[in-house]
Amino acid sequence: MASVCFYFQVHQPTRLRRYTVFDKDHHYFDEHKNSLVCRKVANKCYLPANRLILDLIRRFEGRFKVAYSITGVLLEQLQTYSPEVMSTFDALAQTGCVEFLAETYYHSLSFLYSRDEFIEQINKHCETIERLFGQKPRVFRNTELIYNNELAGLIESLENFDTILSEGADHILGYRSPNYVYRPQGCERLNLLLKNYALSDDIAFRFSNHTWKEWPLTAGKFAQWVSSVNGNGYVVNLFMDYETFGEHQWEDTGIFDFMRHLPEEILKHPDNDFKTPSEAVDSYEPVGVVDVPHLISWADTERDLSAWLGNAMQSNAIHELYRLEEKVKKLGDHSIITDWRKLQTSDHFYYMCTKYFADGDVHKYFNPYNSPYDSYINFMNVLDNLEGRCSRQAGATNLCDTSQNKNPPGLQAAS
Amino acid sequence: MRVFMLGWEFPPFISGGLGTACYGLTKAMDRLGIQVTFVLPKMVEAQYATHVNLLTPESSRSRSSRLKALKNVRFRAINTPLQAYATPDVYQRQLEHTLQQKQLACGGKGCTIGPISGIEYEGDMYSEVYRYAAIAAELAADEEFDVVHAHDWMTYPAGMAVARMSGKPLIVHIHSTEFDRSGEHVNQMIYDIEREGMHCADRVIAVSHYTRNIVINRYGVSSDKVEVVYNGADRNDNGDWNLSEAGIAKDEKIVLFLGRITMQKGPEYFLAAAKKVLGVMDNVKFVMAGSGDMMHRAVELAAEFGIGHKVLFTGFLRGEDVQRIYRMADLYVMPSVSEPFGIAPLEALHNDVPVIISKQSGVSEVLHHALKVDFWDVDEIANKIVAVLRYPPLEMTLRDYGNFEVRRLRWMDAASTCAKIYSETLAAV
Numbered sequence: 054m055a056s057v058c059f060y061f062q063v064h065q066p067t068r069l070r071r072y073t074v075f076d077k078d079h080h081y082f083d084e085h086k087n088s089l090v091c092r093k094v095a096n097k098c099y100l101p102a103n104r105l106i107l108d109l110i111r112r113f114e115g116r117f118k119v120a121y122s123i124t125g126v127l128l129e130q131l132q133t134y135s136p137e138v139m140s141t142f143d144a145l146a147q148t149g150c151v152e153f154l155a156e157t158y159y160h161s162l163s164f165l166y167s168r169d170e171f172i173e174q175i176n177k178h179c180e181t182i183e184r185l186f187g188q189k190p191r192v193f194r195n196t197e198l199i200y201n202n203e204l205a206g207l208i209e210s211l212e213n214f215d216t217i218l219s220e221g222a223d224h225i226l227g228y229r230s231p232n233y234v235y236r237p238q239g240c241e242r243l244n245l246l247l248k249n250y251a252l253s254d255d256i257a258f259r260f261s262n263h264t265w266k267e268w269p270l271t272a273g274k275f276a277q278w279v280s281s282v283n284g285n286g287y288v289v290n291l292f293m294d295y296e297t298f299g300e301h302q303w304e305d306t307g308i309f310d311f312m313r314h315l316p317e318e319i320l321k322h323p324d325n326d327f328k329t330p331s332e333a334v335d336s337y338e339p340v341g342v343v344d345v346p347h348l349i350s351w352a353d354t355e356r357d358l359s360a361w362l363g364n365a366m367q368s369n370a371i372h373e374l375y376r377l378e379e380k381v382k383k384l385g386d387h388s389i390i391t392d393w394r395k396l397q398t399s400d401h402f403y404y405m406c407t408k409y410f411a412d413g414d415v416h417k418y419f420n421p422y423n424s425p426y427d428s429y430i431n432f433m434n435v436l437d438n439l440e441g442r443c444s445r446q447a448g449a450t451n452l453c454d455t456s457q458n459k460n461p462p463g464l465q466a467a468s
Numbered sequence: 469m470r471v472f473m474l475g476w477e478f479p480p481f482i483s484g485g486l487g488t489a490c491y492g493l494t495k496a497m498d499r500l501g502i503q504v505t506f507v508l509p510k511m512v513e514a515q516y517a518t519h520v521n522l523l524t525p526e527s528s529r530s531r532s533s534r535l536k537a538l539k540n541v542r543f544r545a546i547n548t549p550l551q552a553y554a555t556p557d558v559y560q561r562q563l564e565h566t567l568q569q570k571q572l573a574c575g576g577k578g579c580t581i582g583p584i585s586g587i588e589y590e591g592d593m594y595s596e597v598y599r600y601a602a603i604a605a606e607l608a609a610d611e612e613f614d615v616v617h618a619h620d621w622m623t624y625p626a627g628m629a630v631a632r633m634s635g636k637p638l639i640v641h642i643h644s645t646e647f648d649r650s651g652e653h654v655n656q657m658i659y660d661i662e663r664e665g666m667h668c669a670d671r672v673i674a675v676s677h678y679t680r681n682i683v684i685n686r687y688g689v690s691s692d693k694v695e696v697v698y699n700g701a702d703r704n705d706n707g708d709w710n711l712s713e714a715g716i717a718k719d720e721k722i723v724l725f726l727g728r729i730t731m732q733k734g735p736e737y738f739l740a741a742a743k744k745v746l747g748v749m750d751n752v753k754f755v756m757a758g759s760g761d762m763m764h765r766a767v768e769l770a771a772e773f774g775i776g777h778k779v780l781f782t783g784f785l786r787g788e789d790v791q792r793i794y795r796m797a798d799l800y801v802m803p804s805v806s807e808p809f810g811i812a813p814l815e816a817l818h819n820d821v822p823v824i825i826s827k828q829s830g831v832s833e834v835l836h837h838a839l840k841v842d843f844w845d846v847d848e849i850a851n852k853i854v855a856v857l858r859y860p861p862l863e864m865t866l867r868d869y870g871n872f873e874v875r876r877l878r879w880m881d882a883a884s885t886c887a888k889i890y891s892e893t894l895a896a897v
Contacts, residue, residue, distance in 0.1 A: 073851035074748055369861035407837075407869060426839055429862055430855040 055232075055282040056328040056336065057319055058246065060120040060194075060218065061295040063099070064160050065091055065127045066400035068421055072434045079442065081392060081435045086421070088134040095135040098299035103141035105298075105309055109316050110150045117316045118150040118327045121295070122194055125158030125178050126398060128185065139185075146186035152329035153182050155190035155214065161397035162361060164195055164204060165348075166375040172211070174394070179213075192330045194218040196399050198248065198292070198351040199358065202344065205237030205245065214243065216334045218292065220351040221247035225343060232286025234337045238344040244334040245343055248292040248351065252278060257293040261306035272311050276318035276325075283324050287337045292351070353408070361402040366429040371402055373436055380443045389446070392439060396432070404428035469890055470503040472613040472630060474604065474623035476552040478508055478543075482786070484728050485811050486552050486643050489675075489699050490619055492811075496700075496883035498538045505611050507604055507626075510545035546603050550596055550622060553728065556655065558761075559593040594657055601625035605633045615639055615890045621646075621658055624665025637670040637893045639886075641697075645682050648806040649732055663687050670893050673697050673886070675809040676830020695889060698834055700879040701814030721752040721857045724797035724821070726790070726812050727804075729760035734803035734826065734843045736762075736769060741803070743773040744850035745857075752778070752857060757793050759784040794819035798863070799856050803843045804829050813838060817874040822866035824852050834877060837869035 070083035109117045131138045145151045157163055157174040158181065164171045183189050193214045195204060200219035208214050221231030231247035255275070259265045267274070279289050294301060302308040319325045328336065352360040362368050374396055381393045405425045422428040473494070477487030494504055549563055604626035618627030619641045631638035646654035646662060666672050666687050672694045674680035680694050727733045735756065742754040756766060756779065770779040785793060800816035800823045807829035814831065816823050825832050826843040839852045856863050
């Protein structure tokens with residue numbers, strides 16, 4: 054059997070407005086720009102892609118399935134700027150063929166800096182998904198597929214996830230194939246699904262590259278590659294950014310047509326099918342243990358953390374940010390906490406990256422700043438103001454223990 | 469390859485980037501084995517905008533001399549009061565000053581001073597430029613060369629004369645245009661000379677795409693004639709200068725402006741930004757290193773802004789003093805209104821100083837690891853200054869990456885490109 058397991062990552066950050074050292078107000082985010090981007094991406098990607106997937110699900114009467122992970126910060130923006138997209142996601146949820154995954158609400162790197170904050174953000178995300186789509190996520194993916202053994206252990210201890218996703222990087226797999234279900238090192242129960250990066254990137258990156266030897270990629274050709282997994286693998290994990298459909302790969306590359314024909318081509322082979330991540334782990338037992346002692350991710354050629362933490366500015370900014378956690382939470386001011394959380398979105402640090410190698414182009418295209426230095430300066434000016442707000446408020450009011458914690462009670466880490 | 473080169477300045481007698489550029493290029497050509505005859509104006513100990521020393525009359529044919537380090541370069545000097553960066557009024561004033569001094573020397577107003585060594589003390593700048601051209605052509609008759617290479621407008625008539633007489637191709641090198649120096653109020657005669665030079669030349673070299681565009685659009689030169697050769701900067705090898713020697717224990721940050729204090733360099737924007745910075749930070753001093761026609765105005769402005777006690781003027785710096793001031797600086801700012809290239813930021817980076825540069829400059833085409841601003845955006849300049857001074861990781865990253873990046877910008881590459889242009893021009897002739 055070759056079970057195709059699609060998972061689409063759907064995310065937009067809340068971008069900062071231009072904020073100089075002379076700005077004093079508390080409006081850090083560029084609502085105008087964020088709304089423009091949201092609507093643009095909605096029109097180029099979310100709406101046509103959602104409609105396509107819906108159409109495919111109906112046409113194949115339950116044999117075509119996909120999974121989504123939608124960040125909290127995007128859900129908020131969609132509700133404000135493009136509510137029609139929300140209704141297409143609703144429709145998708147109701148088909149019963151779509152699984153929603155869990156991640157940190159704010160698409161943050163909090164796992165690396167604050168376990169408490171990390172868990173609170175997961176809780177908030179799960180609660181939101183359940184409220185909006187009526188599903189309780191059983192599958193977890195960390196921001197940018199950042200993963201190691203310790204993360205898996207932590208997720209397993211939360212006791213409401215069965216499966217975790219990660220990048221099927223060569224240096225952790227060695228000779229092994231990503232086309233099986235695995236178990237993370239140190240876990241007893243949790244399942245691990247690894248991205249087949251070769252096949253995923255064929256669609257997500259190489260699809261429109263005319264110099265690629267496999268261009269043009271047709272649904273039929275791709276289906277053959279999938280079929281050839283039969284006999285040496287069970288799952289074909291195709292994990293990618295949802296913006297592949299319409300943004301990274303523009304409509305005129307034929308990406309929508311490709312997707313439109315793909316289920317049909319894949320299902321031509323009787324041993325192929327589509328499964329959601331949960332279905333995949335229910336169907337296939339883990340075949341081995343995968344040891345990932347050091348952190349990996351799905352980013353750039355290095356598959357490490359250098360895109361967000363590769364230079365002094367990035368690590369300084371992120372440290373300063375998390376240094377404020379105690380102060381911010383003690384105050385219990387909802388708007389300060391929310392602002393602080395929105396600053397945690399990994400994109401802010403991505404923009405500060407100074408790598409100019411092969412993947413540099415990817416960094417630059419989506420960067421709202423002219424240079425990584427501009428983004429650092431902007432971020433630090435905002436953070437400075439936030440810190441000032443905290444200090445002033447702490448000084449002004451006598452600190453009582455009002456926890457206006459908006460997170461739902463619940464999932465605590467089992468000790 | 470033998471080059472007859474006409475320039476304006478050469479260290480140590482420099483007053484700006486032109487001299488540094490000529491030096492860098494010539495040194496690199498020397499290493500490539502290109503033979504250069506470099507013709508310079510000779511006014512002994514000329515210091516820009518200060519006093520002029522008495523000229524010892526000599527024959528206009530001077531012997532050639534060499535600098536020890538440059539094996540393939542010979543220098544020929546022509547006596548003339550012409551200096552780089554002078555405008556016609558400045559030239560006039562200096563000439564009168566020289567005349568007065570000569571009259572004093574020969575005992576009072578009674579003396580008549582005829583032309584000495586050919587210099588007409590009663591002429592104006594333009595006639596001097598053409599006289600210079602005639603002498604240069606005479607000089608060239610003694611020399612053997614393959615191409616003529618002229619730097620900036622004052623040498624163009626000379627370049628054209630030499631080219632015409634020798635029949636060799638002419639290459640003009642644009643380090644700046646009237647539009648950079650004078651904004652929109654260009655001096656018509658200088659413009660005409662620039663234009664004539666560019667049209668007469670076989671090839672035109674511009675120091676940046678910024679300048680190339682001006683040449684094409686404002687001077688009507690066809691685009692396939694103009695090529696870009698970026699200036700470079702070489703790491704100074706006398707950089708074993710010990711910080712502790714100078715006894716620097718700074719608790720105050722130093723923000724540096726280094727360059728001619730003239731309209732083109734945006735000194736008023738520097739000072740306006742300084743005022744904004746001082747509104748939010750106290751332990752910072754602003755240093756303006758250089759002199760120029762706006763120097764007095766700058767001092768006044770600093771006082772008007774109420775920041776006089778925080779702004780230091782060093783006057784013109786040369787030699788080791790330049791390096792010393794870079795080493796003391798925490799940040800270098802170049803708010804130029806219109807900068808054809810801008811070598812100083814490269815020197816700053818070689819000295820481990822992060823830079824903020826105007827987007828209206830040629831150097832912003834080649835530097836990634838620099839903070840860039842529009843020269844008029846005083847808020848943003850101030851914002852960036854404060855950020856660099858406040859956040860060490862920013863300063864560190866800019867400094868490290870910038871220092872690494874600037875090593876790519878070498879005079880050897882500029883010289884090789886020039887050599888390539890020479891060959892192409894000769895082949896086409």
